[in-house]
Amino acid sequence: MTRPWTPQPLDREARFYVAGHRGLAGGALWRHLQREGFTNLLGRGSQELDLRRDGDVRAFFEREQPRYVVLAAARVGGIAANAAEPVEFLSDNLRIQVNVLDAAHTVGVERLLFLGSSCIYPRLAAQPITEDSLLTGPLEETNKAYAIAKIAGVMHVQAMRREHGHAWISAMPTNLYGPGDNYDAQSSHVLAALIRRFDEAVRSGGRRVTNWGTGAPRREFLHVDDLAGALVALLERYDDDSPVNVGTGSDLTIAELAELVAAATGYAGEVAWDPSRPDGTPRKLLDVSRLHALGWRHGINLEAGIAATVDSYRRGRDQS
Template sequence: MRTLTLPRDATIYIAGHRGLAGSALWRGLEARGFSSLVGVPSAEADLRDRQAARRVIEDVRPDVIFLAAARVGGIAANIAAPTDFLSENLQIQANVMDAAAAKGVPKLVFLGSSCIYPRLAPQPLREEYLMTGPLEPTNEAYAVAKIAGIMHVKAVRQQYGLKWISVMPSNLYGPGDNFHPQKSHVVPGMIRRFHEAKVNGVEEVAVWGTGRARRELLFADDFADGTLHALEHFDGSDFINVGSGEDISIADLAALVARVVGYDGTLSQDLSKPDGMPQKLLDTSRMQELGWTSSTSLEQGLRQTYEWFLSEVAAHE
C-alpha cells in the first residue's frame, strides 16, 4: 500500500467547489486540517474557456487539483441536451488538465461517474469492465466525456510522468445537491417532489419507470472521505471505484424517501418514462483492500439531505 502524506499547507484547488462533490471535498479537507483551499466561482472563471482555465492554474499554482467541475443532471436533462453534456464536459476536462500538465501540477484527482460502464455489464461493476460493451443510451454522451477524462489522466501519466489518478463514484447525494425540478438526479428529485406533494396535499406521486431499476447511492461526505483516502493510498494509471457496495430498487428508494420526507400519499409508476441502466452496483473490493469502506447508512444520509433541503432550499423559495 502506497501512503502519500500531504503537508497541511499544500495549496489545493477544487474545481467545482460549490457543487455536490466539490463542497463535500472542501468539508473533508477542512476537517483534516488543510489550510490552503482554493475555489474559483464559475462567474469569475468559466472553465469551458481555455484561457480562463489557464489563468486559474497560473494564478493558484496548486499542489493538488480535484477536478469536480462538470455539467451534471439526471436522465431527463441528459436526454434533452446530450450535445451540451458531451461538449461542455470535454471542454472543462481538457482545459483544466492541459493547463495543469503544462505547469507540472504533481497531483490531480479526476472525478468520473459510474455511467462509464456498459449498460449490461456483469454486476457488481469491476474496473476492468470499462469499454466492454454498449453504454446506456440515456446518458451516453455524458459517459463518453467521462471516459475521455479517464484516458486523459492515463495519457498525462504516460507522457509527463505526473502521478494523477481517476476515481469513479457511484450515484452521489447529500447536502449541496441540485434540487432543480427538471434537472436533478434521482434522490434530490424525489425529495423535492415528495416534499411539495406533502405541503400541497397531493394524494399521488408518479415515480419514473417500472421501479425495478437498481441504484447504488453514496453519501457525498463518504465519497469525499473515500476520494481523499484514494489520494493517499492509490497510484495507478487506471481508475478506482468508490461506492457504498449496496444498491436498492427505485421502488424501494421511493418508499424510503417518502418515509423520510413524511409523505404518506400513494406512489405510482409512470411507465412512459425510461428506467435508465437496469442496475449500477460498483465492485469496491479495491478500495476495501486499501482500507476504506463507506460509513453512512442510506436512511441516515437521506435524513441529513432532507434537513439540508429544508434549511437551504425550501426555506428560501
C-alpha cells in the same frame, strides 16, 4: 518526466485547488478538507473562472501554482437533462477536462484526481461492475454523451501518466446524494427528484405521487461526505492507471428508495409509477473491492443519510 511518487499524507499547507467547489461533490470535499486542517484551499465559481475558456484556465494555474487538484467540476444532470442537451453535456465536459488537465500539466501539479462517474460503464455490464469493465460493451443511451466525455477524461489521465509520468488518478463514484444537491424539476438526479416530489406532496396535502419508470431498476447511493473522505484516501494511498470505483457495495430498487424517501418526508399517500418514462440502466452496482483493499469503507447509512438530506433540503427551501 515527473519524479516518482510514493504513498504519503497530503501536505495540509500546500495549495489545493478544488475545481467545482460549489457543486455537490466538490462542496463536500471542500468541507472535508477544511475539517482536516487544509489551510490553502483554492476555489473559483463559474462566474469567476469559466473552465471552458482555455486561456483563462491557463492563466489561473500559472498564477496560483496549485500542488494538488481535484477536478470535480462538470455539467451534470438526470435523464431528462441528458436527453435534452447531449451536445452541451459532451462539449462542455470535454472542454473543462482538457483545459484543466493541460494547464495542470503545464505547471507540474503533483497530484490530480479526476472525478468521473459510474455511467462510464456498459449498460449491461456484469454486476457488481469492476473497473476493467470499461469499454467492454454499449453504453446506456440516456446518458451516452456525458459518459463519453467522462471516459475521455479517464483516458486523458492515463495518457498523462504514460507520456509525462504524472502521479494522477481517476475515481468513479456511484450515485451521489447529500447537502448541495440539485433539486431542479428538469435536471435533478433520481434521489433529489424523489425528495422534491414527496416533500411537495406533503406540503400540498397530495395523496398520490407518480414517479418515473417502473421502479424496478437497482441503484447504489453514496453520501457525498463519504465520497469526500474516499477522495482524500485515494490521493494519499493510490497510484495506478486504473480508475477506482467509489461506492458502498450494496444497492436497492428505485421503488425501495422511494419508500425510504416517503418515510423521511412523512408522506403516507399512494406511490404510483409511470412506465412510459425511461428507467435507464437496469442495474448499476459497483465492485468496491479495490477501494476496500486500500482501507477505506463508507460510514453513512442510507436511511440516516436520506433523513439528514431531507432536513437539509427543507432548510434550504425555507430560506429561499
